[in-house]
Amino acid sequence: MHPQRDRAQLAMKDVSKAYGDRSVLDQVTLTVRPGEKTAVIGENGSGKSTLLRLMAGAEQPDTGEITVRFPGGTGYLAQTLDLDPSDTVQDAVDAALAELRDLEHRIREAEAGLSERKPGDPGPTDQxxxxxxxxxxxxxxxxxxxxxxxTEAALHGLGLAHLTRDRALATLSGGEQSRLALACVLAAAPELLLLDEPTNHLDARAVVWLEDHLRSHRGTVVAITHDRAFLERVTSVILEVDRDLRTVTRYGDGWDGYRTAKAAARRRWAQEHEEYLTDLARTEELVAAAGARLAATGGDPKQGFGKHRRSHEAKLSGQVRAARTRLDALRRSPVPPPPRPLAFTGRPAVTDGPGTGDRDGTATGTGTGDRDGTATGTGTGDRDRTATGTGAADRERTATGTATRTGTGDRARPLVELDAVSVGDRLRLPSLRVASGARLLVTGENGAGKTTLLRVLAGDLTPDTGTVIRRARIGYLPQELPARPTRRTLLATFAAGRPGFPDEYADDLLALGLFRPEDLDVPVASLSVGQQRRLALARLVTRPADLLVLDEPTNHIALSLVEELEQALDQYPGAVVVVSHDRSFRARFTGDVLELRAGRPADAGPAYASGEAAVPRT
Structure with missing residues (x-):
């Protein structure tokens, strides 16, 4: 064992934390053992960052005890950086290494004191x-x-080797500042590392370097992350923060252990529900049978007379009372069924072959996201036309992109067609066809035009030039939540646009297991980011769609829900166009890939080899 690990400790006992009248953590008790690589997971707004700030001593609990004792020091990387813009890169490094620099200074002083002795002076004392x-x-x-x-290795590994030490922090981008802060924390090599979303702003190479570095770290790591690939490679323990219960649950054996435990818990829940239903039915039968026997005693001479009859009636009455008491208890404390797995409501659209049917498609409506941002658009068959203008020149430079997985290819008309579409300097796409059943992953660097393309496909953005034809019901999940959420209640927002009254849809929403009954009357504006994202998913999966247009669908939600979402997409028979930075999501994606660079399709390459897709080419 490392010489300091037997003295290290990180523990919480009955810790509670609230902000105003909003409780975040309630009576949390946990232990992180020395040397463990621990991940903190949970949807946005669940209290993960609060938990880490409490561990770092940046905040104090309202009640409870926190013990953090690591002789080798603690390094804390917050999501919000505390860097003075006037400082330089070297200033940031020196601040991170301050404890080591102090130790160096004290060592030099001690060495000077030991060496600066005159002849005849007594030697150094034992102390x-x-x-x-x-x-x-x-x-x-x-x-x-x-x-x-x-320090040099961290700067290089995180893609900051180009920074000079005299560079002012104010001249760095937000991503560069985040990577610099991470490099400084790692360079200090504290025994305990507390990291809030350390993979943010890192490219694939830097993430792999960070994973290798943390795996070899001799001390303890506690990291907040939504990156499942990071969880699989680095962590041995999972701490899940539950926003609804305001609790923290520990899972051993890393990410695989967490998934196994969650699956086992769901099976136990289903079994307990079945046992409850069996017990309830049996008790109802007992109550009915005992009541019938008691009623029959009054006219049955075989039951005897006098005290014998009264004794028999008393015995039956006692049985009836006991059965009814048991039945009342069961009804007061029901065991609900586990939430049904997410499943998208949709069936592949049927499109006419070439030369048949109207050019404007087979359905009506237009795909637009709701103004509250929590729902997804539908709508089909509309044709957006704009003046072609500069689009003609683009058509001469590039050819066609098509996504299909049904094999119908040229016979069936696409669900969506884009021709010579442009949106400012953000998107210039000569042609794109999305066929029934297609799977298309849109990739590219930040600012490449991915979100712009998805908004055009969904009908949420009208292009400056070009033609868009939609022949499908479209379900659209935007990446960003609205800056000003609606004041409508959660249930009213879920039911918006559906016939009847909102209360008629309460059971449908609760059956998904995404919300509790007491959440239904909460205004959407009062929901956390994670809850608003759950609401958007609830609307998405319960509305029929032939084409799903999903922009970063795994953002802001709990990882258990991410896995359910992936399974639902696997079973969905319609077409899907998706943008995602989630490495695990991308790794398991089966379909075609369209890479955008500066708003234009990249050259064809190996990434486009799957399926029957014809690729954009110059």
Whole structure:
């Protein structure tokens, strides 16, 4: 065991934390053992960052005890960075290494005190030698001799090798500042690392470097993350923060152990529900049978007379009372069924072959996202036309992109057709066809035009030039939530656009297991980001659609729900066009890939080889 690990400790006991009247954590008790690589997961707004701030000492609990004792130091990376814009890169590095620099200074002072002795002076005392030895041990435990080398390695590994040390922080992008803060925390090599979303702003190469670095870290790691690939490679323990219950549950054996435990819990829940139904039915039969026997005693001479009859009636009455008491208890404390798995409501659209049917499609309506941002658009068959203008020149430079997985290819008319579409300088797409049953993953760097393309497909954005034809009901999940959410209640928003009254849809919403009954009357504006995203998913999966247009569908939701969403998409028979930065989602995606660069289709390459897709080409 590492010499300091037996003295290290991170524990919480009965910790509660609230902001105003909003309780975030309630009576949380947990332990992180020395050397563990621990991930904190949960949907946005569940209290993950609060938990980490409490561990770091950046905030104090309202009640309860927190013990954080790591002789090798603690490094904390917050989501919101505290860097002075006037500082330089070197200032940031020096601040991160302040404890090591202090140790170096004290070691030099101790060495000077031990060496600056005149002839005849007594030698160093045992206390002086012991103090000097303790300083050296502390410095070596922090691997202080390699601090500068670690700094260079971290800057290089996180893609910051180009930064000069005199560069002002104000001149760095937000992503560069985040990576610099992470590099500084890692360079200090504290025994305990507390990291809030460390993979944010990292490219694929930097993420792999970070994973390797944390796997080899000799101390303890607690990291908030939504990255399942990171969980699989790095973590040995999962702490799940439940926003609704305001609790934290610990799972061992890493990500696989977490998934296994959650599946087992669901099976137990289903079994307990079945046992409850069986017990309820049996008790109802007992009550009915005992009541019938009691009623029959009054006219049955075989039951005897006098005290014998009264004794028999009393016995039956007692049985009836006991059965009714048991029945009342069961009805007061029902065991509900587990939430039904997510499943999209939809069936593939049927489109006419070439030359048949009207050019404007087979359905009506237009796909637009609801103004509250929580629902997804439907709508089909509309044709958006704009003046072609500059589009003609683009058509000469590039050809056609098609996504299909049904094999109907040229015979069936596409669900959506885009021709010579442009949106400012954000998107210039010569042609795109989305066929029934297609699967298309749109990739590209930030700002490449991915979201713009999805908005055009869904009908949420009208292009400046070009033609868009839709022949499908479209379900659209936008990436961003509205800046000003509606004041309508959760249930009213879920039911918006459907016939009848909102209360008629309460059971449908609750059956998904995404909300509790007490949530239904809460205004959407009062919901957390994660809850608003759950509401958007609830609307999406319960509305028929032939084409799903999904922009970062795994954002802001609990990882258990992410896995359900993936399984639902696997079973969905309609077409899907999706943008996602989720590495696990992308790795399991089966279909075609369209890469955008500066708003234009990239050259054809190996990524386009799957399926029957014809690729954009120049």
């Amino acid at each position: 002086e030698l012991a103090a000097y030895g303790d300083l050296l041990t502390a410095y070596e435990d922090r691997d202080g001799y390699r601090a500068d080398a670690r």
